[in-house]
Amino acid sequence: AQSVSQHNHHVILSEAASLELGCNYSYGGTVNLFWYVQYPGQHLQLLLKYFSGDPLVKGIKGFEAEFIKSKFSFNLRKPSVQWSDTAEYFCAVSRATAGNKLTFGGGTRVLVKP
Amino acid sequence: DAMVIQNPRYQVTQFGKPVTLSCSQTLNHNVMYWYQQKSSQAPKLLFHYYDKDFNNEADTPDNFQSRRPNTSFCFLDIRSPGLGDAAMYLCATSRAGGTDTQYFGPGTRLTVL
Numbered sequence: 001a002q003s004v005s006q007h008n009h010h011v012i013l014s015e016a017a018s019l020e021l022g023c024n025y026s027y028g029g030t031v032n033l034f035w036y037v038q039y040p041g042q043h044l045q046l047l048l049k050y051f052s053g054d055p056l057v058k059g060i061k062g063f064e065a066e067f068i069k070s071k072f073s074f075n076l077r078k079p080s081v082q083w084s085d086t087a088e089y090f091c092a093v094s095r096a097t098a099g100n101k102l103t104f105g106g107g108t109r110v111l112v113k114p
Numbered sequence: 115d116a117m118v119i120q121n122p123r124y125q126v127t128q129f130g131k132p133v134t135l136s137c138s139q140t141l142n143h144n145v146m147y148w149y150q151q152k153s154s155q156a157p158k159l160l161f162h163y164y165d166k167d168f169n170n171e172a173d174t175p176d177n178f179q180s181r182r183p184n185t186s187f188c189f190l191d192i193r194s195p196g197l198g199d200a201a202m203y204l205c206a207t208s209r210a211g212g213t214d215t216q217y218f219g220p221g222t223r224l225t226v227l
């Protein structure tokens with residue numbers, strides 16, 4: 001079965017620090033990759049997505065992610081975080097052969113200290 | 115603004131008492147999904163509708179059922195809620211196809227007493 005792993009459950013960092021969240025998936029075929037964010041008390045929102053083309057994708061709010069096919073990874077990065085980036089971040093994968101069904105990783109709670 | 119709406123936001127029910135959660139969308143999307151998200155866990159897909167075609171996940175308990183009377187509305191019915199069914203239930207929609215973004219509603223938090 002397909003699985004999605006996020007390496008860190010909790011991350012605490014200070015404003016202006018750089019952020020990198022790891023995501024690995026287990027499926028070997030063609031995949032679509034997503035990062036969603038859930039701010040406190042709000043619904044899940046799409047940060048960015050990768051389907052094909054340039055493996056470095058840029059999303060909203062200064063986030064970017066790099067797809068490394070050989071490593072089955074799709075890590076999320078932001079060079080300088082703000083307090084407002086405090087949220088839970090979910091990596092998700094859908095398989096091209098399985099329609100649009102998303103498999104989510106376990107999530108990473110990020111706390112940015114002012 | 116086009117959106118995914120879930121009602122109610124908070125639902126309290128008693129052990130074994132049937133409950134229905136509601137989702138509506140103004141996006142005119144073909145696909146609607148129901149996810150269960152337990153505390154500190156990832157959202158888990160329960161089932162989805164592609165238009166009127168119902169697709170159940172293999173490990174979704176029989177206790178959970180769904181109805182989609184039209185494009186805009188989708189319901190989640192829990193026939194006999196157990197304590198283990200307490201969770202956040204998320205509705206999402208997408209146009210169709212593997213590359214389409216899913217748009218999520220705010221969720222309904224279900225408490226089972």
